[in-house]
Amino acid sequence: MANLDNIRSSATIENRLGGKIAEYKMNMPEHSIIAKDIHKSYFEGPKEMEVLKGINLEIKTGEIVALVGPSGAGKSTLLHTLGLMERPTSGELILLGWETQNENNNKHDILRNKYIGFLFQFHYLLQELTLLENASLPLRIAGVKSQDAMDLAGELLASVGLKERMAHLPSQVSGGEQQRAALARAMVGNPAILLCDEPTGNLDLERGEEIRDLIWRVARAKCSTVIVATHNPDIAKSADRIIRIVNGKVCTI
Numbered sequence: 001m002a003n004l005d006n007i008r009s010s011a012t013i014e015n016r017l018g019g020k021i022a023e024y025k026m027n028m029p030e031h032s033i034i035a036k037d038i039h040k041s042y043f044e045g046p047k048e049m050e051v052l053k054g055i056n057l058e059i060k061t062g063e064i065v066a067l068v069g070p071s072g073a074g075k076s077t078l079l080h081t082l083g084l085m086e087r088p089t090s091g092e093l094i095l096l097g098w099e100t101q102n103e104n105n106n107k108h109d110i111l112r113n114k115y116i117g118f119l120f121q122f123h124y125l126l127q128e129l130t131l132l133e134n135a136s137l138p139l140r141i142a143g144v145k146s147q148d149a150m151d152l153a154g155e156l157l158a159s160v161g162l163k164e165r166m167a168h169l170p171s172q173v174s175g176g177e178q179q180r181a182a183l184a185r186a187m188v189g190n191p192a193i194l195l196c197d198e199p200t201g202n203l204d205l206e207r208g209e210e211i212r213d214l215i216w217r218v219a220r221a222k223c224s225t226v227i228v229a230t231h232n233p234d235i236a237k238s239a240d241r242i243i244r245i246v247n248g249k250v251c252t253i
């Protein structure tokens, strides 16, 4: 069982700023994510379907934001766009101070791999690798030496309560444990931004709360900016801010 002590479910950004984290944040831009009039269309032949219809957002560094709204509103599309997995059709996206619309796909890949972590509804762990190997993979891909990558991944897995499970394959652990390992993999590279898409959607209530608390704790410890798309009202309530997306737009009501 994960050690969930020290979790403050409604802490504000300011009271998370102690010592080192404050120092680290001094070097970060005030806003990790600025989106200006983002549009995103999909095309089926000549037919255009506009999914994002002029999204404007400013997300502060270290802020934890819940993205809510009905199915089909465009939450996943927005996360993919903010995470540089898809390019917007138009608009400006400034991530960690980079004006990404001016950067080529190669630079996008580098920014994404270095600064952004993803956690999805389904864990997407590689079935033939152990939890430790899975969690260390992003570091291995980034060129970190095997032993160092394993050590860092091991620490993170231990911090999400998987110390005794590291040598297991994903198929040998529970759904909640798989998702915790996916969180460790997402956070192992210390991403400045963590994007989560329905991270508890496949879990029962108790396991869902556990993952939520762990996301909050790990992200706060690393001072990552977090956006979580969710249908879960408890997750939304315990975020710093809720942003509602309706029909491809930020709903201000």
Ligand SMILES: Nc1ncnc2c1ncn2[C@@H]1O[C@H](COP(=O)(O)OP(=O)(O)O)[C@@H](O)[C@H]1O
Pocket (backbone or CB within 6 Å): 042, 043, 049, 051, 069, 070, 071, 072, 073, 074, 075, 076, 077, 078
């Ligand atoms: N790759 C795609 N091609 C075409 N249409 C898409 C694609 N991805 C999403 N859509 C459409 O965009 C709309 C918004 O989807 P999505 O962003 O997944 O919404 P949400 O996550 O809020 O449920 C839906 O109508 C969906 O069918």
Ligand SMILES: [Mg+2]
Pocket (backbone or CB within 6 Å): 075, 076, 077, 197, 229
């Ligand atoms: Mg979705």
